Amino acid sequence: MSGYEALAKKIMQRALKRGANQAEAFLQVGRSADVRVRDGEIEDLTQATSKGVGIRVFVKNRLGFVWTSDFDQTGLDTLIDRAIALAEMSAPNPLNGLPDKDALRKYPDVGELFDEKVANLPPDWKIKAAIEMEKVIKAFDPRITAMDSVGAGESVSEVYLATSAGMSGSYQGTSVYLYASPVASENGSLQTSYWYDAKRFFEDLASPESVAKKAAERAVRLLGAKKVKSQKCAIVLDPTMAAGFISSIAGAANGDAVFKKSSFLAEKLGKKIAPAHVTITDDGLRKRGLATSPFDGEGVPTRRTSLVEGGVLKAFLYDAFTARKAKTKTTGNASRGYRSLPSIGANNLVLEPGTKTPEQIIKEIPNGFYVTAMLGHGANTVTGEYSRGANGLWIENGELTRPVQEVTVAGNLNDMLMQLDAIGNDLTFHGSTGASTIRFKELTVSGE
Amino acid sequence: MSRTSTAPKRAPVPTGYQPLLPVQLCERLLSAGMERGADFAEIYVERNEFTAVTLEEDKVKSAQNGLSQGVGMRVISGAKVGYAYSDDLDEEALFRAARTAAFIAHGGGSEKSFPVARTPLPTFYRLDNHLADIDVALKRDLVVRANKAARAYDKRIKQVMCSWADSTKRVLVANTVGRLAEDIQDLCRISTMVVAEGKKGERRTGSYGGGGRVSFKHFDTFTPEFVAREAARQAIAGLGAADAEAGQQTVVLAPGWSGILLHEAVGHGLEADFIRKGTSLFAGKLGQKVASDLVTVIDDGTMANARGSLNVDDEGNAAQFKVLIERGELKGYMYDSLNAKLMGQQTTGSGRRESFKHLPMPRMTNTYLAPGEDTPEDILLSVDKGVYCANFGGGQVDITNGNFVFEVSEAYEIKKGKLGRPLKGVTLIGVGPEALKNVSKVGNDPRPDPGMGTCGKDGQSVPVGVGLPTLRIDNMTVGGTKVGAR
Numbered sequence: 001m002s003g004y005e006a007l008a009k010k011i012m013q014r015a016l017k018r019g020a021n022q023a024e025a026f027l028q029v030g031r032s033a034d035v036r037v038r039d040g041e042i043e044d045l046t047q048a049t050s051k052g053v054g055i056r057v058f059v060k061n062r063l064g065f066v067w068t069s070d071f072d073q074t075g076l077d078t079l080i081d082r083a084i085a086l087a088e089m090s091a092p093n094p095l096n097g098l099p100d101k102d103a104l105r106k107y108p109d110v111g112e113l114f115d116e117k118v119a120n121l122p123p124d125w126k127i128k129a130a131i132e133m134e135k136v137i138k139a140f141d142p143r144i145t146a147m148d149s150v151g152a153g154e155s156v157s158e159v160y161l162a163t164s165a166g167m168s169g170s171y172q173g174t175s176v177y178l179y180a181s182p183v184a185s186e187n188g189s190l191q192t193s194y195w196y197d198a199k200r201f202f203e204d205l206a207s208p209e210s211v212a213k214k215a216a217e218r219a220v221r222l223l224g225a226k227k228v229k230s231q232k233c234a235i236v237l238d239p240t241m242a243a244g245f246i247s248s249i250a251g252a253a254n255g256d257a258v259f260k261k262s263s264f265l266a267e268k269l270g271k272k273i274a275p276a277h278v279t280i281t282d283d284g285l286r287k288r289g290l291a292t293s294p295f296d297g298e299g300v301p302t303r304r305t306s307l308v309e310g311g312v313l314k315a316f317l318y319d320a321f322t323a324r325k326a327k328t329k330t331t332g333n334a335s336r337g338y339r340s341l342p343s344i345g346a347n348n349l350v351l352e353p354g355t356k357t358p359e360q361i362i363k364e365i366p367n368g369f370y371v372t373a374m375l376g377h378g379a380n381t382v383t384g385e386y387s388r389g390a391n392g393l394w395i396e397n398g399e400l401t402r403p404v405q406e407v408t409v410a411g412n413l414n415d416m417l418m419q420l421d422a423i424g425n426d427l428t429f430h431g432s433t434g435a436s437t438i439r440f441k442e443l444t445v446s447g448e
Numbered sequence: 449m450s451r452t453s454t455a456p457k458r459a460p461v462p463t464g465y466q467p468l469l470p471v472q473l474c475e476r477l478l479s480a481g482m483e484r485g486a487d488f489a490e491i492y493v494e495r496n497e498f499t500a501v502t503l504e505e506d507k508v509k510s511a512q513n514g515l516s517q518g519v520g521m522r523v524i525s526g527a528k529v530g531y532a533y534s535d536d537l538d539e540e541a542l543f544r545a546a547r548t549a550a551f552i553a554h555g556g557g558s559e560k561s562f563p564v565a566r567t568p569l570p571t572f573y574r575l576d577n578h579l580a581d582i583d584v585a586l587k588r589d590l591v592v593r594a595n596k597a598a599r600a601y602d603k604r605i606k607q608v609m610c611s612w613a614d615s616t617k618r619v620l621v622a623n624t625v626g627r628l629a630e631d632i633q634d635l636c637r638i639s640t641m642v643v644a645e646g647k648k649g650e651r652r653t654g655s656y657g658g659g660g661r662v663s664f665k666h667f668d669t670f671t672p673e674f675v676a677r678e679a680a681r682q683a684i685a686g687l688g689a690a691d692a693e694a695g696q697q698t699v700v701l702a703p704g705w706s707g708i709l710l711h712e713a714v715g716h717g718l719e720a721d722f723i724r725k726g727t728s729l730f731a732g733k734l735g736q737k738v739a740s741d742l743v744t745v746i747d748d749g750t751m752a753n754a755r756g757s758l759n760v761d762d763e764g765n766a767a768q769f770k771v772l773i774e775r776g777e778l779k780g781y782m783y784d785s786l787n788a789k790l791m792g793q794q795t796t797g798s799g800r801r802e803s804f805k806h807l808p809m810p811r812m813t814n815t816y817l818a819p820g821e822d823t824p825e826d827i828l829l830s831v832d833k834g835v836y837c838a839n840f841g842g843g844q845v846d847i848t849n850g851n852f853v854f855e856v857s858e859a860y861e862i863k864k865g866k867l868g869r870p871l872k873g874v875t876l877i878g879v880g881p882e883a884l885k886n887v888s889k890v891g892n893d894p895r896p897d898p899g900m901g902t903c904g905k906d907g908q909s910v911p912v913g914v915g916l917p918t919l920r921i922d923n924m925t926v927g928g929t930k931v932g933a934r
Contacts, residue, residue, distance in 0.1 A: 038725075044529035044807060047548050050518075051535060068515040069535040075515075082513055089501065089511035089588050146726040148848070149906075183727045183848055190729055192848035225849065230695040230931050260505070260607045262643050262651070339514055375844045376853035376875065382643060382653050387875040387927045389844070389853035406851050408877050408927025410694065446694035446877070446927040 004029055005170055008162035011055055011076060016164055019084050020057035022098050024163040026297065027053040028338045033123070034153030037130040043149075045127075054338040055080060059087040061096050067339045098165040099300050099320035103330050107169065107294040107301050111287045117202040118174035119156050126152040129178060129208040136212035137182045141220045148181040148192060152208075159293070167299035175290060176205055180215035186223045191403075193218035193373070198431055200288050218372060222391055225405035227447040234368030235409055235440045236361060236395070239428035241371050242351065242435035246280060248379035248386075248413065250346040253307050255318040255333075257381065259326045264384035264413055268313045274417040277354055280308040282317060284332055284347035291347040291432035297336035302347060305331045319344050351435040354423030358437040361422045363398040369445055370395055371409060384413040390445075407447040416440055467620055467630060468493040469519070471564065473539070474622040478562040480546035481523045482624060485555020488524040489546075489562070490623040492762065494804040496615055497580040503591040503610040506599075511584055520804040521545045525553035527790055533804050564628035569766060572750050572757045573661035579634045580616035582664045587612045594640045594672035601680035604687065607643040610676070612636070614659075621764035629764035634661055635755065635911055637900055640676045644683035652872075653857070654683030658898025660755040660913070670898070682839055682858050689872035692859065692928030698834035699876065699924045700827055700862065703895035705840055707914030710745060711815050711903065712843040712852040713880040714738075718772050718780075719798070719810040719905075720787035722847050729850045729880070730778065738778045739884030742820055745773040747782060749797055749813035755899040756813040756913035763799035763808050770796050772815075776884075784810040802908040812903060816915030820890025824918040827889045829865035835874060835926055836860045836867055850879040853927070875927035883921060891918030 008025040015023035029051045036043040054067040057080075064087030066079045129152045137144055154176040162168045179196035195215035197206040237245060249265075257263040265273070284302030286292050295301055298320055306314045318326065319334035319342050335345030362370060375389030387410035393400040411419070424437035474491050481489030498514035518535035519542055530552035532545040591610040598608040614636035622628045639657030646652065656678040658670055701709060714730070722728035730738065739745075749758045749767025758767040763785050771779050783791070784799030787810055800811040828836070836859065843854030856874040860867045896915040903912040 038527070042528045042530075042552055044531060045552055046531040046533075046807065048533045048805065049536070049541075050533075050805070052516075063510045065510055065512040066514065067512075070515060070517060079513070079515070086511040086513060086584065089584050090509060091507040093507055093509075148722075148725060148727045183725075190727070190848045192727065192846065222849070227925070232931055260643070261645070262607055262653075264651075267649070339516075341510060341512070373846075375846060375851060375877075376855060377842050377844070378853075378855065378875065380653070383651050383872070385873040387855070387873050387929075389851060389875070389877045389927070391846075391849075391851065405849055406877055406879055406925065408694075408853065408875050408925070410873060410875070410927050410929045412873075412929070444694050444929045444931055446875075446925055448696060448925075 004158065004160045007071065008160040009168060011053060011080065012162040012164055014077065015055060015057050015080050015083065018080055020059055022058040022164050024056045024098060024298065025053055026336065026338055027160040028157065030155060030157040032153065032155035033126065034151060035126040035130055036149050036151035037127065037134055038147060040131055040134065042127060052338040055083050056341065057083045057087055058097055059084055061092040061094055062087040062090045063096050065341055095321060095324040098163050099298050099330060101165065103300050103320060104165060104167050105301050108285055108303065110285050110292050110294050113171060113173040113200055113292060115174045115201040118154050118176045121154055132208040133178065133180050133212040136209050137180060137216045140213060140216035141184065143184045143186050143220055143223060144182050144216055145185045146183040148183060150180045152178045161299050163299050169295055169299065171294055173200060175200055176202055178205065178208055178211045180212050182215055182219050184219040184223055191219050191222035191225065198290060200290060204288060221393065222403045222405065225391060225403035227406045228394060228404055228445060229448050230446050232442050232444055234365045235443045236368060236370045237438050238372050239426060239435050239437055240430050241374055242438040243430050243433040244374065246349055246351045246435050247433055248381060249280060250282065250307065250349050252381040252413065253316050254344045255316040255326055256322045256344055258316050259322060262382045264381060265313060271313055272311050273313045274308060274311040274420055276311045277423055278308055278311050278420055279352040281306050281350045282346045283350055286348040289348035289432060296332045297334040297342040300330050300332040300334065302332040317344050317346060349433040351423065353425050353427040353436045355425055356422055358424045358426050361424055361437055361439050362395055362400065365395045366397055368395040369404060370400055379413065386411050386413050386416060407445050409443055409445055411443040416443065468495055468618055469620060471628065475562055475564060477521065477542055477546045478622065478624050480543050481521055481550050482560065482562065483547065484550045484553035486523045486525040486550060486553035488624055490522045490621065492520040492804055493620040494518060494617060496617040498615045499580065499584060499587060501584065501588045501591050501612040503595050506595065508588055508592065511588060516803065518804040519545060521549040522807065523549040523553060524786060528552045529807065531807050562624045564622045564626050566628045569629060569759050571759050573634065573753045575634050575663045577663065578616045578632065579614040579636050579664065586664065590638055590667055590672045594638065594676040597673040598640055598642050598676035598680045601677050602684050604644045604646060604684060605642050605680050606645045609641045611639050621762065623764060627764045629760045631760045636662065638667065638672060638675055639900065640679040642679045642683050644687060646687035650687060652683045652686035654679040654681065656682065657900045660753050660899035661757055662753045686858060686870050686872060689870040691930045692835065692871040692874045692926060693930045694928040695926065696923045697926050698831050698920065698922050699926065700831060700834060700836045701916060701919045702838045703891060703893050703916055703918050705897040705914065706837060707816055707897060707916040708840055708843045708854055708901065710817055710916060711812060711912065711914050712845040712854060713878065713883050714745060714773065715812045715815045716845050717847045717850065717880055718782055720781045720783040720791065721810055723781050724787050724791055728847045733778050736778055737776050738881045739773055739776040740887040741776045742890045743773055743776050743884050743887050744771065744818035745815065746771055746818060747812050747815045751814050751913065754814045754896065754913045755901060755911045758813060761797045761799045762801045765795050765797045765799065767797040767813060782810045782812065784808050800910050802910055806908050809905065811905065811910055812912050814913030816896065817890065817917060819892050819894040819917045822889045822891055824891050824893050827891055827918050827920050828862065830889060830920065831862045832864055834862040835871065836862050850881065851877065852880060853877045873929060877925045877927055883924065886922045886924065887919060888922050889920035893917045
């Protein structure tokens with residue numbers, strides 16, 4: 001047993017001894033390094049180690065929570081007593097508590113999450129990769145005149161969990177990433193873009209050259225962007241923007257929001273909410289997924305949950321507390337860091353790809369808007385209203401034509417799901433959400 | 449909001465006060481940071497205590513305490529920055545961090561020592577009792593009262609979520625320029641979010657909150673009942689709202705929180721890092737006309753007890769009152785010390801960071817528009833047809849092309865100078881300088897926001913304040929779902 005695993009157990013046991021009926025220690029340890037470059041030199045280089053523990057206690061069905069980054073024994077003892085005193089402040093709720101015994105099954109085999117290669121990358125790897133990206137971007141087009149940031153980094157993280165419900169476990173993971181944000185200018189007007197890749201395994205990571213080219217291309221093609229007239233038309237989201245849309249839908253499938261009737265999907269379980277080609281899965285087991293882990297933030301084994309299947313809303317996401325409220329079972333979606341209580345969140349979200357190429361999807365549109373960047377939060381999952389600022393390229397007669405900016409795309413999430421009439425075959429994982437190019441038959445564009 | 453800030457009081461060094469890290473150790477760490485011949489080294493020490501209480505479904509859900517402490521070491525050599533942080537405060541870990549940060553320098557070592565001396569600072573938010581020392585039971589009582597008041601407001605209020613959050617942050621900054629600055633920064637906020645249900649399952653949300661670097665007594669007057677009723681009023685007022693019309697319209701912004709328009713439309717674009725890198729559309733435009741004559745924009749880190757105020761920024765420099773735009777003319781940018789040095793300027797006390805885990809960057813503090821001469825009534829009467837924006841959600845800007853959006857959470861149509869039906873799903877979009885050139889009337893009713901803003905940049909969140917008098921902007925693009933009624 002490692003020192004941290006033993007420490008998590010010791011904290012949990014001390015909380016029980018000091019008066020908690022149930023206790024849990026969620027401990028995280030990590031190290032990270034990040035570099036940004038400018039003009040072929042380091043701009044900044046950050047290296048760090050960090051750690052922390054969150055201690056959740058239940059005293060007579062009341063919840064208390066404390067967290068700290070200080071592992072000094074006396075400090076921890078004082079804090080544990082504090083957690084128990086804090087429980088007095090909250091209301092008793094018989095639904096409070098750690099996950100039930102039957103939820104704590106054996107952990108699934110999620111495969112490797114830790115890459116030795118990432119953990120042992122030479123310190124100059126990042127610097128070289130970032131300098132290469134900067135060179136490629138500058139060579140891409142003379143109109144690229146400045147760089148917001150170009151960088152690379154890696155991190156190693158460990159999670160240790162000990163609960164009085166009999167659960168004790170740990171896992172280690174790695175991640176490695178590249179990012180670039182160039183600025184292009186022409187006739188006094190500026191455009192930017194942001195492109196990145198993040199993976200658990202070094203060999204899965206895109207090359208610095210491909211990240212750089214993509215970033216450069218996406219900035220340059222927006223030069224000269226203008227407003228368009230307000231109108232209703234077909235809207236295409238590229239895979240990164242589609243991933244954002246899918247995340248909003250998963251946000252509305254949060255079991256807690258549903259229970260409180262604070263979700264536009266609250267009364268839609270078992271009903272058709274989208275065309276038959278729409279299937280959305282929360283896949284906690286996805287091999288090498290950035291959000292893959294053997295157990296969730298309260299020790300429940302992770303799993304695959306089909307949210308939308310063949311256009312029908314199949315399930316909501318739950319943690320232990322909300323599942324008890326809703327008289328159902330947790331789906332292993334208690335998401336958290338040591339500084340927060342568990343709350344419901346998706347693991348790896350996937351919109352199942354379709355069969356059309358992105359080119360085919362665009363080709364079928366006589367007049368529409370291909371969106372490559374958005375501004376604002378814009379999706380209200382309570383009311384279903386959706387309105388965001390958008391940049392991209394106008395589609396005329398199946399071709400991408402002129403760049404567009406300073407417009408909004410608006411609709412209602414209910415309606416938008418039904419309007420989702422094409423899904424591409426270009427499934428792309430940007431972070432932990434995977435999506436392809438998607439098309440909405442008709443939404444409102446506001447401009448002139 | 450007044451343009452003259454409260455006269456600063458000098459803060460005495462409290463008796464029996466222990467610095468976060470012994471001064472002598474700070475000096476030795478600075479020497480370690482300079483071992484490879486860098487130009488500058490800095491140590492930032494932080495200890496932050498958090499308390500939070502949450503309430504939902506009529507029950508106090510949790511009471512929480514947290515403690516975050518650590519040290520960030522920054523070393524600068526030319527334009528290169530090395531940064532290392534640690535949440536271990538033992539000497540070995542601290543010296544490791546200092547040497548890791550020094551890695552970016554390549555010069556010879558020196559035996560020089562770097563003595564530091566305490567800088568006297570003004571204070572804009574000295575509290576008699578730090579928020580961390582206030583009994584949690586009193587904080588809990590506030591959220592219980594808010595919940596009660598929101599539910600009592602109207603039967604159609606179906607969900608109420610209330611929360612309290614406070615932090616008491618102690619910081620120490622020491623650097624090789626000889627500066628040593630310390631501060632205690634208290635911050636708190638009460639928030640209420642409600643969902644109202646109307647006919648046919650229609651749902652509307654409302655939210656309100658506030659606080660700042662204020663003492664707990666602030667909530668005797670800024671009561672939880674006031675906060676809760678305002679959140680409930682917004683949600684109920686929105687029931688039955690009509691779809692907004694898409695396209696260019698005249699908009700009138702209510703005073704206060706609408707200041708996030710300024711924050712997004714111009715504020716970020718005037719931060720010196722974007723200017724130096726040439727990524728902001730305001731780069732190279734000093735002295736030029738960037739807004740209508742009616743527009744004077746100020747960033748003021750010295751407002752008494754405001755959420756964005758600072759006695760000292762996160763580089764140890766005093767916060768300032770800065771005129772960014774005066775009668776439409778661009779007057780100045782916001783600088784941290786690194787960008788100021790690289791650009792041959794002076795810092796404006798704008799170097800901020802979320803925590804010891806982050807590098808400082810130029811950031812806003814409290815950003816507001818100076819008042820004009822029109823009464824709010826006259827401004828409304830001047831509009832034949834348009835949209836009145838009463839409350840706002842969040843906003844975002846692309847500082848490069850200047851596009852900004854902000855979400856209007858409570859809006860009404862304006863017809864012949866009078867407020868009409870409520871509108872839903874309204875978003876405003878524009879390009880910063882163009883929107884400011886279209887400002888056609890500025891009210892005489894300046895108002896700060898109630899103290900609920902948090903600004904995000906490069907993944908770092910810091911508390912900020914905003915403020916605006918009633919404002920009329922012409923030809924603003926309104927994002928809606930209805931087309932063609934014009």
